[in-house]
Structures are given as C-alpha cells and as structure tokens.
Amino acid sequence: MSSSTFFSSSSINTIKSSCFTTENHSSIIPTSSFLGSTHKLRFNPLTANSPTRFIKNRQTHIVAVSDVKQKQLKSTPFVGNLLITKEEGLELYEDMILGRTFEDMCAQMYYRGKMFGFVHLYNGQEAVSTGFIKLLKQQDCVVSTYRDHVHALSKGVPAREVMSELFGKTTGCVRGQGGSMHMFSKEHNLIGGFAFIGEGIPIATGTAFTSKYNRDVLKQADCDHVTLAFFGDGTCNNGQFFECLNMAALWKLPIVFVVENNLWAIGMSHERATSDPEIWKKGPAFGMPGVHVDGMDVLKVREVAKEAVERARRGDGPTLIECETYRFRGHSLADPDELRDPSEKAHYAARDPITALKKYMIENKLANEGELKAIEKKIDELVEEAVEFADASPHPDRSQLLQNVFADPKGFGIGPDGRYRCEDPKFTQGTAHV
Amino acid sequence: MATGLTRFGRRMRWVPSVCNGRQFSTSFCDKDHNPPAKSFNLYTAINQALHIALETDSRAYVFGEDVGFGGVFRCTTGLADRFGKTRVFNTPLCEQGIVGFAIGLAAMGNRAIAEIQFADYIFPAFDQLVNEAAKFRYRSGNQFNCGGLTVRAPYGAVGHGALYHSQSPEAFFCHVPGLKVVIPRSPREAKGLLLSSIRDPNPVVFFEPKWLYRLSVEEVPEHDYMLPLSEAQVIREGSDITLVGWGAQLSIIEQACIDAEKEGISCELIDLKTLIPWDKETVEASVRKTGRLLISHEAPVTGGFGAEIAASIVERCFLRLEAPVARVCGLDTPFPLVFEPLYMPTKNKVLDSIKSTVNY
Numbered sequence: 001m002s003s004s005t006f007f008s009s010s011s012i013n014t015i016k017s018s019c020f021t022t023e024n025h026s027s028i029i030p031t032s033s034f035l036g037s038t039h040k041l042r043f044n045p046l047t048a049n050s051p052t053r054f055i056k057n058r059q060t061h062i063v064a065v066s067d068v069k070q071k072q073l074k075s076t077p078f079v080g081n082l083l084i085t086k087e088e089g090l091e092l093y094e095d096m097i098l099g100r101t102f103e104d105m106c107a108q109m110y111y112r113g114k115m116f117g118f119v120h121l122y123n124g125q126e127a128v129s130t131g132f133i134k135l136l137k138q139q140d141c142v143v144s145t146y147r148d149h150v151h152a153l154s155k156g157v158p159a160r161e162v163m164s165e166l167f168g169k170t171t172g173c174v175r176g177q178g179g180s181m182h183m184f185s186k187e188h189n190l191i192g193g194f195a196f197i198g199e200g201i202p203i204a205t206g207t208a209f210t211s212k213y214n215r216d217v218l219k220q221a222d223c224d225h226v227t228l229a230f231f232g233d234g235t236c237n238n239g240q241f242f243e244c245l246n247m248a249a250l251w252k253l254p255i256v257f258v259v260e261n262n263l264w265a266i267g268m269s270h271e272r273a274t275s276d277p278e279i280w281k282k283g284p285a286f287g288m289p290g291v292h293v294d295g296m297d298v299l300k301v302r303e304v305a306k307e308a309v310e311r312a313r314r315g316d317g318p319t320l321i322e323c324e325t326y327r328f329r330g331h332s333l334a335d336p337d338e339l340r341d342p343s344e345k346a347h348y349a350a351r352d353p354i355t356a357l358k359k360y361m362i363e364n365k366l367a368n369e370g371e372l373k374a375i376e377k378k379i380d381e382l383v384e385e386a387v388e389f390a391d392a393s394p395h396p397d398r399s400q401l402l403q404n405v406f407a408d409p410k411g412f413g414i415g416p417d418g419r420y421r422c423e424d425p426k427f428t429q430g431t432a433h434v
Numbered sequence: 435m436a437t438g439l440t441r442f443g444r445r446m447r448w449v450p451s452v453c454n455g456r457q458f459s460t461s462f463c464d465k466d467h468n469p470p471a472k473s474f475n476l477y478t479a480i481n482q483a484l485h486i487a488l489e490t491d492s493r494a495y496v497f498g499e500d501v502g503f504g505g506v507f508r509c510t511t512g513l514a515d516r517f518g519k520t521r522v523f524n525t526p527l528c529e530q531g532i533v534g535f536a537i538g539l540a541a542m543g544n545r546a547i548a549e550i551q552f553a554d555y556i557f558p559a560f561d562q563l564v565n566e567a568a569k570f571r572y573r574s575g576n577q578f579n580c581g582g583l584t585v586r587a588p589y590g591a592v593g594h595g596a597l598y599h600s601q602s603p604e605a606f607f608c609h610v611p612g613l614k615v616v617i618p619r620s621p622r623e624a625k626g627l628l629l630s631s632i633r634d635p636n637p638v639v640f641f642e643p644k645w646l647y648r649l650s651v652e653e654v655p656e657h658d659y660m661l662p663l664s665e666a667q668v669i670r671e672g673s674d675i676t677l678v679g680w681g682a683q684l685s686i687i688e689q690a691c692i693d694a695e696k697e698g699i700s701c702e703l704i705d706l707k708t709l710i711p712w713d714k715e716t717v718e719a720s721v722r723k724t725g726r727l728l729i730s731h732e733a734p735v736t737g738g739f740g741a742e743i744a745a746s747i748v749e750r751c752f753l754r755l756e757a758p759v760a761r762v763c764g765l766d767t768p769f770p771l772v773f774e775p776l777y778m779p780t781k782n783k784v785l786d787s788i789k790s791t792v793n794y
Contacts, residue, residue, distance in 0.1 A: 117594040117771065168772040179596050179771045195598035196555065197527055237526030239558075265527055267500045273526040339503060401773045405766070412766065 083299050089357070089366045090375065092298055095134060096126040096354050097379045099150035102159060103329075105383050106149065106166060110333050114391070115166045118195075119180045122150040124296075124328035127353035128260050129154045131301030132228055135309055141189045141211075141227040143204035146181035147260075147327075148193045151230060156188045160386040169393035176396045177404070197231065198238040201257070204229035205244045208255035208318075215315070226312040227255045234265030236279045242286075245320065249287040252317035256308045257283075259322040260295065266331045267339045283320030295323030296351040299360065326351075471622075471653040476646045479621035479654045480509045480586075483628040484547065486658045488517050491545050494632070496522045498532060498549025498586075506551060507588055507647050533559035533585060537567050537637075540580035545632055553589035553641060554598045560606065567637040568612030581635035586628070588644035589617075590682050590732055591778060595644075596771040602681075602733035602764075607639050608710045608742065614638045615709040616663060617681040621652045626661030627707060634663060643682035650685075666713035668720065672702035674792055675726040678717060678743060680706045683779065687730050690784035699792050709739055717743065718750050725756040726791050730779050735763035757794035760787045 084092065103121040110119055122129070125147075133142060133154035144151040152162050157173055165172025166180055173185050174193075182193035191207060194200040207227045214223040235241055236259060248255050259279050263270045271277050283290025293304045301323060308319040326348035330337030361367045402422075406412065409422035417424075474482070488494045496513055502524045504511035514522040525532050529550055536546035550556045556563075563585065571579035591600040607615050616631050616638055618624035624642065631638040669684075670691060679687045684705055691701040702720050706712055721727050727747055729740035744759040762779045770777050 117596050118599060176772055177770065182597070195596075234527040237531075238528045239530055265499075266506065267503045268524050268526075273524065396772055398773075398776060401765070401770065401776050402767060405768070 083303065084366070086366045089361050090371070092130050092134060092302070093354070093357055093361065093367075093372060094375050094379065095130040095154055096298065096357065097376055098153055098159065098382070099126040099129060100354060101376075101379050101383045102149060102153060102162070102386075105163075105387060107329070107333060109163075109166070109387065115180070116168075117179050117181075118146070118332050118334065119166070120147040120332045121329045122147050122327070124348065124352070125260055125262060125325045126150060127298035127301050127357075128230075128258065128295045128323045128325055131298045132230075132256075132258060132305045132309075135302065135305050136226065136228070138187075139189060139225045140309075141191050141204070141207045141225065143191045143200040143207070143227065143229045144183070144193060145197065145200065145231055145235075146193070146195050147232075148181065148183045148190075152183040152185065152188075152190055152193075155185070155190045157183065157185045157190060158386075159382055160389040161185075163383075163386040163390040164393050167390040167393070168395065169390055170396045170400075171389070171393040175400065177400070197235045198240040201229050201231060201235070201240050201244045204255060205247055205253060208248065208253035208312075209251065211254050212251070212315070224313040224315075225254065226309050227253075228258055228309075229255060230258045230260060232265065233259060233261040233263065233270040233279065234268065234273065235259075236282065237274055242282075245282065245286040245288070245318075248318040252315065254312035254315065255318045256305070256312055257318060257320045259320070260325055261322050262325050262327045263344075264327070264331070264340060266335065278322075280320060280322040288318045288320055290320045290322070292322045292324065295325030296348065296353050296356065298353050298357055328352075471655040473651050474621050474654045475648050475651045476618075476621045476624055476642065477507050477509045477648065479625040479652075480628060480642060481511055481513075482654070482656065483625040483632075484510060484513055485516070487545070487547065487629060487632045488513065488521060490658065493543065494521070494545035494547065495539065496547045496549065497525050497536075499527060499551045500524060501549055505549065507644065509586075509642075509647075510549070529555050529558040530562055533562040534566065536583050536585070537562060537570065537580045540567075540582035540637070541570065541578045543582065545582040545584070547584045547586065547632060550585060550587040552599050552644075553587040553603050554601045556585070556587055556603060556639075559585075563607065563613065563637075563639065564610050568610045570612075570637075572612060579635070580637050583637040584628075584632045584640055585638070586640045586642060588647070589641040590643045590645055591769070591774060592645050593774070595769075596774075597769050600769045600774075602641075602731065604639075604641055604709055604731075605733055605737060605739045608739050612637070614663065614711065615641070616707065617641045617643070617709060618707070619643070619681055619684045619705050620646070620650050622654045623661060623705075623707065625654055626659050627663070629658065630660040630663050633660065638663075641681065645682045646685075661707075664708045664711050664713055666707055666716040667705045668702060668716065669705050670701065670703035672700035672724065674700045674702075674724055675728060675788055676702045676704060676717065676720040676724045677784075677788070678704045678706055678727065678729045678740075679731060680709065681732075683730050683732055686779070686781050687784055690781045690788060693781070693785050694788045697789070699788060701788065706743075712743070714746055714750070717747060721747055721751045722754050725754055726794075727755070728760040728762065728784070728787055728791055730762040730784055732764050732778065734766045735761055736766050738763050757791045760791045762787045 099122060103123050106115065106119060106121060109115045129150045133151065142151055142155050149162055153159060161171065161173040162183065165174055165176065165178060165183060168176045168179065170176050173183055178184065178193060181195040184190060184192050191203060192200060204227045211223055211225040211227065214220045245257065261270065261279060265273065280290035280292040291304055294300050304321055308321055311319060328349060358372060362369065410420050412421040415421040415424055484496055488496065496510060500506055501510040501522060502514045510522065532548050536548040539546040550559065567580050567583055589602050604615050604617065607613055614634065614636050616627050618627045628640060631640050670688065677687050677691065688703060691703055694701050702724055704717060704720060729743050731738055731740055740761040740763055744761060748755065748759060762784045764779060765777050767777065
C-alpha cells in the first residue's frame with residue numbers, strides 16, 4: 001500500500017501554517033487551521049521568556065477557539081459559559097471524583113499491605129483523563145503508562161475490576177497477572193498500562209494505523225476510531241516518541257498524542273532534562289499541530305480534545321497536545337517526594353481540577369451543592385464496594401502460572417518423556433519442569 | 435595509582451591477603467592483615483566504590499536517570515555534592531542515548547560509569563552495547579576502544595517488582611564477545627568488583643542484585659581495593675556436589691547447602707562473580723573433585739547462563755560426571771506478579787535437586 005492512498009492535498013497547508021509556530025513568539029499570535037475545516041486553533045500567546053523561567057511566566061489561559069462557538073479570550077480561567085450542559089458537567093465531575101477517590105483508596109490499601117509492588121497515583125491530573133477520555137466511543141483505543149488506573153476508570157473499566165487487579169486477584173481486568181502498571185481491557189479498548197516509558201507510543205501508532213487501514217483500504221466506511229496515547233514529559237526525550245511523531249504525521253494516522261507534563265520525572269525536573277521544555281513545539285517540527293493547554297482545567301482540556309479527536313476522526317491526521325498538569329503525590333507510593341518545592345506544590349494544589357469544576361458549576365447554576373455531594377457519596381460507596389469485592393475475590397490458581405506464555409501451550413515444547421509438556425498433568429499445577 | 439595498574443593489561447590484585455583464591459565464607463574477614471572494617475550494606479559499599487573511582491580518576495563520570503539526588507536506590511548519594519554537577523549528572527529518559535553517549539565518552543579515554551535505573555530498562559540500550567561497545571576495539575583495529583565504559587544496573591527479583599522491575603538479563607550479554615559481565619554477591623565483593631570493573635580496560639556490564647541493597651550487610655574495608663575479575667571463588671568446601679551461582683541466588687543456595695549438610699551431603703559452593711569470561715578452571719577442578727554439578731540462577735532456565743556452564747563442564751569432565759548436570763532456575767515464563775514464589779528457584783527446589791542429583 002503506497003503512501004498516496006493517505007495523501008491529502010491540504011496536508012501542505014498544515015506544514016506551511018505550522019512553520020511559524022516554531023519561530024519567535026513574542027509578537028504574533030500564530031494560528032493554524034485544521035485541515036479541511038473552518039475551525040481555528042489559537043496557540044499560546046507567549047511573551048519572550050527563557051525556558052528556565054517558563055513555569056512562572058507561562059500563561060495558562062490557553063484555550064482552543066472554534067469559529068462555530070465564537071469564544072472570546074478573557075483573562076478569567078474559564079472562557080465563556082455554557083461550555084457544557086448540566087449532564088455533561090455532572091458526568092465530568094463524577095468521573096474526576098471517581099479518579100480521586102479511587103487513588104486515595106489505593107494509597108490506603110497499599111499502606112495496609114493489601115496491594116504491593118510499584119503503584120503510581122494520578123491525584124491532580126484527573127482533568128486530563130476525564131477531559132479526553134470522556135469524549136471517546138467504546139471502540140476508540142487508549143494507550144497509557146504506568147499511571148493508568150484513572151485512564152482505565154475513565155474508559156469504562158469497572159472500579160471493582162481495577163481494584164481486584166491491584167490486589168492481584170483473578171477477578172481483575174487482567175486476571176491478576178498485570179498489576180498496577182498493566183491494565184488492559186479488550187471490551188473497553190484499553191491497550192495497556194506500560195511500565196516502560198515510551199513503549200506504548202509505537203503500539204498506539206499501530207492501533208491508529210489499523211483504524212485508518214480499515215477505513216481507507218478495507219472500505220469500512222464507519223470505522224473512524226481514534227487512538228489516544230498518553231505519556232509524560234520525561235518520555236518526550238525518548239527516541240520512540242520522535243519516531244512515532246514522524247510515522248503518524250507521514251501516514252496521517254488518526255491518533256492524538258497527549259503529553260501529561262507534570263514537570264517531574266521521578267526526581268528529574270523537566271526544565272533540566274530538556275533542551276526546549278515546550279513540548280508542543282515538537283509537533284509542528286514533524287508536520288502536525290502542536291497545542292499547549294492548561295491541564296488543570298477540565299473544560300479547556302475538553303475543548304482542545306474535541307478539536308483534536310474530531311480532526312483525527314475526519315482523517316486529517318495526528319495532533320500533539322501538551323497538558324500542563326501536576327501530580328499531588330510522589331512519583332509512586334514508594335517515593336518520599338522530597339525534591340519538589342512546597343511552593344510549587346501549593347501553587348498547583350490551588351488549581352485542583354475538581355475544586356475548579358465544582359466552583360464553575362455552582363457559579364453558573366449548573367448544579368447545586370446537594371447534587372455534587374450526592375455524587376461524592378455515590379462514588380465513595382462504589383469504591384468501598386470495589387474494595388470489598390477485591391478482598392473477597394480469590395487469588396489466581398497455580399494453573400494460571402503457565403497460561404498465556406504462548407498462544408498454544410504446545411509452544412512449551414516436547415518434554416523429556418517425548419510428549420508435549422502441556423500434556424503432563426503437572427504442567428497446569430506449575431510444578432512440571434518447563 | 436590504581437589507573438596505572440590497568441596499563442599492565444592484566445587483572446591486578448590490590449591487597450593480596452583479602453582476595454586469595456579460596457576463602458571459606460562470605461563473612462570471613464582478615465582482621466589481622468587489614469585495617470578494621472565497619473559494616474555496610476550493599477548500596478553503601480557501591481557508593482563508596484563510586485566515590486573512590488571518581489576521586490582517583492579525574493576523568494571519571496557518573497550519569498544516568500536520577501543519579502543527582504542519589505538515585506532510586508541511593509547508590510549515588512553524595513557524589514554530585516562532592517564532585518560537582520559536571521561529573522555527576524542526570525540524563526533525560528533515554529537508555530539508548532545514555533549508553534551510546536557513554537561509549538563515546540569512553541572512546542575518548544574517559545571512564546564513563548552509566549547507570550541504567552533497572553536492568554529491565556537496558557533493552558533499548560542493547561543495540562548500543564552489543565553492536566557498538568562490544569565491537570569497538572575490534573572494528574577499529576585497536577585504534578579506539580571503549581574500555582572505560584561500565585554500565586551499572588540493579589537486576590533480579592525483589593519480591594514485588596513484577597514483570598519490569600525484576601528481570602535478570604545477564605544471559606543476553608554473555609552471548610556477546612567483547613563485553614564482560616560481573617555480578618557481586620555481597621557488599622565487600624561489590625566494592626572490589628566494581629572498582630575492578632571500572633578500571634578494567636574492557637566494557638563491563640555490572641549487575642547489582644537489588645534485593646541485597648539493604649538486606650546484605652558485611653564488613654567492608656574503607657580503603658581502595660580491587661578484586662580480580664574472571665576468578666571464581668569457592669565459598670564453601672565440600673565433596674559430594676558442586677553448586678554454582680551468582681548474585682542474590684547464592685544466599686538461597688547456601689541455605690540449601692546448610693540443609694543438605696544435615697542430611698549428610700557435603701556441598702561445595704562456588705561464586706562465579708564474572709560471568710564472561712568465566713573461570714572454567716575453578717569449576718572444572720571442583721567438579722573433578724565431586725563429580726556432580728548443579729547450577730542455579732533466577733533467569734529462565736532455557737538459554738540461561740547455566741546452559742553454557744553445563745555444556746562446557748560436560749565437554750571437559752564427561753567421564754568424571756556421576757549424574758546429569760542439574761539446573762534449578764526460573765521458569766520459562768515472563769516474570770510473574772503474584773506467582774513470584776512459584777517462579778523463583780527457591781531453597782526447597784534447590785534442595786530437592788541436590789538430593790536427586792546425589793542419589794542419581
């Protein structure tokens with residue numbers, strides 16, 4: 001299959017219009033049109049500032065503007081009102097509360113010894129997961145990192161399955177074999193959970209290719225599935241990231257690369273690890289739009305996500321979205337979190353996405369305290385029930401040890417007695433010599 | 435000076451009395467011949483070795499992910515403060531880049547000590563190690579070499595690491611001519627072996643058993659000393675069966691030996707220390723004495739380094755062997771999460787195998 005199948009005449013415009021976004025950004029507000037549409041995306045109107053000071057000076061009022069919605073850029077954190085309906089607002093709120101409550105419960109369970117291994121919590125970053133994943137259909141794919149509990153929950157994996165998986169029980173979404181860092185779900189198209197940074201991005205690229213192939217070559221006209229790849233700021237210095245940006249832009253794959261820039265890679269600050277800390281700029285270098293958005297504001301994230309997902313669905317290619325966000329806890333539950341400045345933590349704690357959404361909904365009369373409290377209570381009960389379910393579930397049987405290494409257990413070969421090893425009755429007990 | 439020793443191009447012993455061939459147990463310390471040693475654990479011993487390496491060679495550098503604040507296992511604490519950020523620095527998250535960059539440094543005559551945060555993450559760097567580091571001297575006709583390269587990585591099971599924090603990839607590197615693979619079993623060994631590895635004129639991959647970072651405590655001399663590479667050590671003498679292992683697995687095998695002793699089986703235990711080039715003579719001499727061999731390692735059994743040892747010993751001692759060479763290793767599955775106790779070559783598995791080999 002040649003690349004001309006995926007060629008679109010408007011691709012040249014993207015490259016031209018996104019050129020100047022990499023240039024000096026002091027005077028102009030660069031814009032770029034999404035291919036084939038009248039939607040415009042307004043980029044970060046940066047003042048000239050050096051990368052080392054960029055955290056303080058960086059404007060956070062980045063917003064996606066679409067002609068249809070006719071928004072005005074204001075200095076308030078929330079642009080316009082009626083960005084969401086009441087139902088949507090409650091859905092977003094519930095999802096974020098679920099993420100936060102679940103992660104807090106994970107921490108409790110870990111310290112009680114019910115959970116073990118390396119657990120990485122998502123507190124503070126809920127806006128990104130909710131903002132993006134709640135826009136997806138069931139058939140859209142999500143590829144995540146080791147900080148994947150909340151991505152799984154947003155995508156629709158039941159909380160009880162995620163909790164069981166964390167406890168290592170058979171009823172978990174991966175039957176207890178993956179653990180915290182390897183959440184998979186065929187039903188919800190969650191393609192992992194990767195302990196290794198950057199390993200998921202090429203896999204997401206492959207998933208997106210399948211979707212494009214199904215539509216363009218196999219002529220399944222309704223196949224417009226989009227893939228979202230989530231990863232962090234540290235990953236953006238890894239070769240696999242760049243290789244995939246190139247491939248995705250080259251073949252115009254329906255993928256959205258979402259960078260959850262929480263400024264820290266364990267103990268390595270993003271500014272000190274990256275030559276140009278503004279990750280969104282790396283998109284135009286490869287021929288795709290690069291967008292920076294305030295990842296602590298779920299409404300802004302949702303606006304940007306809508307544009308990017310729709311762009312991918314239309315077949316116009318990939319987008320790179322950098323979400324400026326923050327994790328309130330340490331890198332993992334084993335991390336004492338001593339390196340981060342308390343004032344930085346306080347700054348971001350004040351921008352807690354859940355508090356912000358609550359305030360927005362109440363101020364704009366979309367919901368009242370009572371309704372929100374009811375949601376919180378409901379989620380509390382859900383998470384408690386998930387823990388009870390996980391506690392009551394059985395541990396995996398020994399026979400599960402040797403399953404799924406190969407597709408066909410005959411792959412273990414012939415044993416010393418000349419028969420297939422898997423036919424040895426002790427094989428499934430895990431005691432046969434493999 | 436220590437760097438001068440490497441010019442002789444051979445393994446040199448720094449303090450002869452400490453590392454004479456046969457010692458009886460890992461905790462034996464020559465109090466009479468050496469200055470008094472204090473007890474340290476494994477990561478402190480490695481930290482001391484790194485301090486000494488950077489002190490004695492002004493062109494030695496330590497870098498990797500998060501080494502600046504001390505590293506996730508605290509092996510590099512204090513180095514950045516003492517030697518400055520130009521010599522001890524953090525790299526971005528790119529293993530391939532880290533190792534390739536280290537090879538370049540080493541090619542220019544520096545001592546590059548690269549840390550890979552977990553041995554499981556060494557695979558992106560596998561290409562650089564196998565295709566570049568191992569072949570550098572060979573393909574440049576000895577005009578250049580990357581002997582100053584040492585790659586340190588914590589390896590092995592830790593109880594809760596699961597698939598990507600517990601692997602033992604030593605076998606992959608043992609298949610590469612041009613590299614050396616060194617694995618210490620305890621703090622004192624680690625310090626001496628690490629200093630030897632750093633000063634060895636060949637690229638070395640140094641795997642540290644992460645399980646032992648805090649658990650293993652031993653008396654470690656505080657001065658600069660090196661232990662010879664490619665020399666195995668008999669740490670327990672016996673006459674019925676030879677057991678070979680390395681790293682954290684040795685403590686498991688030793689417990690099995692003690693249990694076997696109670697049943698009247700006298701076990702000889704050898705710590706291989708350097709996996710390639712490995713000390714065939716010591717193992718062969720021991721097998722000639724006992725007639726039986728058992729190898730134990732955490733990595734999966736098929737294609738693990740035990741296979742190489744078994745094949746070589748059978749080739750050399752075929753007529754002397756009284757039982758097939760036994761291997762008690764990890765199962766042929768990816769490293770499991772909850773099934774770790776089933777996967778691991780535990781003391782009981784080793785003991786069973788000892789008994790069945792002796793009673794063959």
